[in-house]
Amino acid sequence: MKTxxxxxxxxxxxxxxxxxxxxxxxxxxxxxxxxxxxxEERVRAAVARLGYRPNRSxxxxxxxxxxxxxxxxxxxxxxxxxxSMLTGASLAARELDHLVVMGESGGDPELERLLIxxxxxxxxxxxxxxxxxxxxxxxxxxxxxxxxxxLNCEDPDRTLPAVVPDDEGGGRxxxxxxxxxxxxxxxxxxxxxxxxxxxGPRRMWGVRAGLAASxxxxxxxxxxxxxxxxxxxxxxxxxxxxHRARGLVCMNDRVAMGVYQALAEAGLRVxxxxxxxSFDGSALAGWLRPVLTSVELPFTELGALAVRxxxxxxxxxxxxxxxxxxxxxxxxxRA
Numbered sequence: 001m002k003t004x005x006x007x008x009x010x011x012x013x014x015x016x017x018x019x020x021x022x023x024x025x026x027x028x029x030x031x032x033x034x035x036x037x038x039x040e041e042r043v044r045a046a047v048a049r050l051g052y053r054p055n056r057s058x059x060x061x062x063x064x065x066x067x068x069x070x071x072x073x074x075x076x077x078x079x080x081x082x083x084s085m086l087t088g089a090s091l092a093a094r095e096l097d098h099l100v101v102m103g104e105s106g107g108d109p110e111l112e113r114l115l116i117x118x119x120x121x122x123x124x125x126x127x128x129x130x131x132x133x134x135x136x137x138x139x140x141x142x143x144x145x146x147x148x149x150x151l152n153c154e155d156p157d158r159t160l161p162a163v164v165p166d167d168e169g170g171g172r173x174x175x176x177x178x179x180x181x182x183x184x185x186x187x188x189x190x191x192x193x194x195x196x197x198x199x200g201p202r203r204m205w206g207v208r209a210g211l212a213a214s215x216x217x218x219x220x221x222x223x224x225x226x227x228x229x230x231x232x233x234x235x236x237x238x239x240x241x242x243h244r245a246r247g248l249v250c251m252n253d254r255v256a257m258g259v260y261q262a263l264a265e266a267g268l269r270v271x272x273x274x275x276x277x278s279f280d281g282s283a284l285a286g287w288l289r290p291v292l293t294s295v296e297l298p299f300t301e302l303g304a305l306a307v308r309x310x311x312x313x314x315x316x317x318x319x320x321x322x323x324x325x326x327x328x329x330x331x332x333x334r335a
Contacts, residue, residue, distance in 0.1 A: 006052045014046035015039075069093050069307055070119030071102045071151075072112065073130040085130060085151065088303030096311050098125065109140075116142040126310040129153070130303075134164055134199040151306040154198070154319055162319040163306045167199045167279075170295040170324035171206020174249050174277045177293060179214050181332050183247035183275050186211060189222040189235060189259055190251030200226075200251055203279060207249050219245055226251055231258025239266045247332075250278040253285045256292055256331075271333040281327045291329030298322045 012022040017039060024033045025043045046052070071089055086102065093100045101124060103115035119127055120142070129143060130151035137153045139160065150162040178186055188207060191200060208218050220243075224234035231254065239262060250256035256278040263274055270276050270290060278285065281296025301322050309315045 006050045008052070010050055011043060011046045011052050014050060015042040017043060066123050066125060067098050068122065068124045069098050069100050069310060070116075070122070070124035070127040071100050071130060072115050072119065072127060073102070073104050073132070074107045074112075075104060075132050084299035085303035088300035088305075089128060089151075089307045090303075091300075092304035092307040093311075096307070098307070098311065100307070112140060113142055116140055116146075120146065128306045128310055129160075130306070133194050133197055134167065135194060135196040136198060137196070147310065149306045149310040152302060158317075158319070161309055161315060161317045163302050163309065164198070164319060164321055165297050165299075165302060166321035166323050167202035168206040168209075169321070170279060170297075171203040171208075171249075172210035173206075173324065173326050174203070174279065174295050175207045175210025177277050177326060177328075177332055178247040178249070178275055179211070179216065181247075181275055181334065183333070184211075184214075184216045185219055185246040186216070186249060187219040187222060187243075187245040187247075188249045188251065189224065189231060190226055190255045191221065191223045199279075203251060224255065226255055228254045228258040228261075231255035232261045233258070235259045235262035236265065239263075239268075245274065247275045247277070250276060253278050253280040253282045253288075253292060253294055256294070257284060257288060260288055260292075270331050275332040277332060279324075281325075285327065285329065288329075288331070290331050293329040293331045294327050295324050296327045298324060 008022055009019050012019040015022065021035060021039065022043050024030060025035060025040050030040045090100050101119065101122065103118065105112035105115055116127065126147040126149070127143060128149050128151050131137060131153040134152050136156050137150070139155045143160070148160050150160050152164060154162045154164060175186070188204060211218055222234050222238045224230040231250065235258060248259060250259055256276055259276060260270060263270060268274050276292065278292055278294040279297070281294045285292040285294040305320065305322060
């Protein structure tokens, strides 16, 4: 025998209120309608006891909202950082009684267009457009005129609201960690390999500005792509040429791993001979010995904020930079 679906009137009867009052409460209008907190508690307790679930189809017909958010990305689902962004977006959506519907283009513009069109055909309440690498993007034509927020990327024309990590602030923090340890001979290892990327240049600006504020000039840059192998080979060549520094800022944790190996082969110890600071705050930083001090990227917070801004009717647009935090390890010598 099929069990009858619990409806709103059942909840109202269980709580001893009118259906209208129950509706106001479950739609987040209790304060607006000046409904007593005790009444709200009774209704929510009735929901829990009866196992009531709102009928999304009926509600979308009434409100012209589907309680879904579309998330279109290039390639983030399989990445550690991308996974954290998705987690943040999903949690924030659930807090706002929405679900996230995701599509990944793999960087294919035609597939990206089809994904966005599919989201719009499903009448999602808005689209979060995300990228794996922090960078500037050419806004997909299908997003123009659509309620959208950019995640981990920016439109040069500032057409859409954007949420990005504060990489420049992170660079300042990396410099401060070394300066606070009494290290004033600093080089940077790594150059951003992605042409439209913003993380590398902003981190570099931050490091230079942080050092300059204390009257210290950056010693130089060991150029290499952001990989373990490149970090190792470039640092090995640099050391073989007779270069030395008391402090190294690596552009990400993978570069830092290569730097650790190069220093070890040259007979230099971290942090006794060279202090090392990096960016990302990835699991790799915790596996290195000594544990790597790394400026952590706030990916979960980025994803959550993008969804909150998307669903905030009063959002004023513009770019919001989310602060980064230092995850301290043992790779910087004590002052």
